[in-house]
Amino acid sequence: MQIVLIGIQGSGKGELIKNLSKIKDFTYVSVGALFRQEIAKKTALGKFVEPIMARGDLPDLQTTMKVVNKAIKKSKGDLVFDGFPRTTEQADALDKICKIDKAIYLKLNKSVAKKRLLNRLTCVNCQHITSKNEIKNLICPVCGGKLATRHDDTPASIDQRFKVFEEVTMPLIARYKKQGVLCQVDASKTIQEVFEEVLKVLNVCNN
Ligand code: ADP
Numbered sequence: 001m002q003i004v005l006i007g008i009q010g011s012g013k014g015e016l017i018k019n020l021s022k023i024k025d026f027t028y029v030s031v032g033a034l035f036r037q038e039i040a041k042k043t044a045l046g047k048f049v050e051p052i053m054a055r056g057d058l059p060d061l062q063t064t065m066k067v068v069n070k071a072i073k074k075s076k077g078d079l080v081f082d083g084f085p086r087t088t089e090q091a092d093a094l095d096k097i098c099k100i101d102k103a104i105y106l107k108l109n110k111s112v113a114k115k116r117l118l119n120r121l122t123c124v125n126c127q128h129i130t131s132k133n134e135i136k137n138l139i140c141p142v143c144g145g146k147l148a149t150r151h152d153d154t155p156a157s158i159d160q161r162f163k164v165f166e167e168v169t170m171p172l173i174a175r176y177k178k179q180g181v182l183c184q185v186d187a188s189k190t191i192q193e194v195f196e197e198v199l200k201v202l203n204v205c206n207n
C-alpha cells in the first residue's frame with residue numbers, strides 16, 4: 001500500500017507517523033526530514049537546500065526527487081510519503097514511480113496551525129516534537145537532548161510555507177479526489193483521535 005499525507009504545516013503529520021509506526025512497518029519518506037539530515041551531514045545537497053528551506057520555499061523538482069528516489073530504493077514494503085508530493089510536478093513524478101492507494105488530507109485552519117508551530121519545540125538530537133506548554137525546561141523527555149525551535153518556525157517562514165501550501169499544494173487535493181483516493185480527516189482533533197480516524201480510513205487494526 002502506498003499512502004501520501006497532505007496537510008498544512010502543523011497539521012500533525014509527524015505525530016501521525018509516530019503513531020502509525022507503532023502498529024505497522026511502513027517505510028516513511030519524509031522529505032523535510034531527509035533534507036534536514038543532508039544539512040546535518042553538510043553534504044552539497046544539504047548546503048544547497050538549507051537557505052531555501054529557511055525561508056520557507058521548496059527546493060526544485062530534481063533536488064527533491066534525488067532524496068525521494070534514494071529513499072524509495074532503500075525501502076521495503078508499504079510506503080508512506082510525508083509532505084510529498086507538494087506540487088503538481090512532484091505528483092506527476094510520483095505517479096511515474098508508484099501507484100498511490102490513499103491520499104490522507106489532514107485538514108486544519110491556518111490560525112490553529114500557526115499557534116501550534118509557534119509553540120513547537122523539536123529535539124536537535126532525536127527530532128522528538130513537543131510544545132512549549134508541555135515542558136518546563138529545554139531538555140528532550142525522550143533522549144535528554146536539547147530542545148529548540150526549528151529554524152523555519154519563525155513567523156516569516158511560517159507565513160511563506162502557508163502561502164506555498166495554499167497556492168501550490170492545495171490543488172493536489174482535487175487531483176487525488178478525482179482519482180478516488182482522497183480521505184479527509186479533521187486535524188483539529190487530538191493526536192489520538194486523528195490517529196484512530198486514520199486507522200479507520202486505512203482499514204488497519206490497532207491490536
Ligand atoms: P513543514 O511541513 O512544517 O514545512 P517539513 O519538515 O515537512 O515541515 O518540511 C520542511 C521544509 O522542507 C519545507 O518548507 C521545504 O523547504 C522542504 N520540503 C519538504 N517537503 C518537500 C517537498 N515535497 N518538496 C520540496 N521541498 C520540500
Ligand code: ZN
Nearest residue numbers: 123126140143
Ligand atoms: Zn530527543
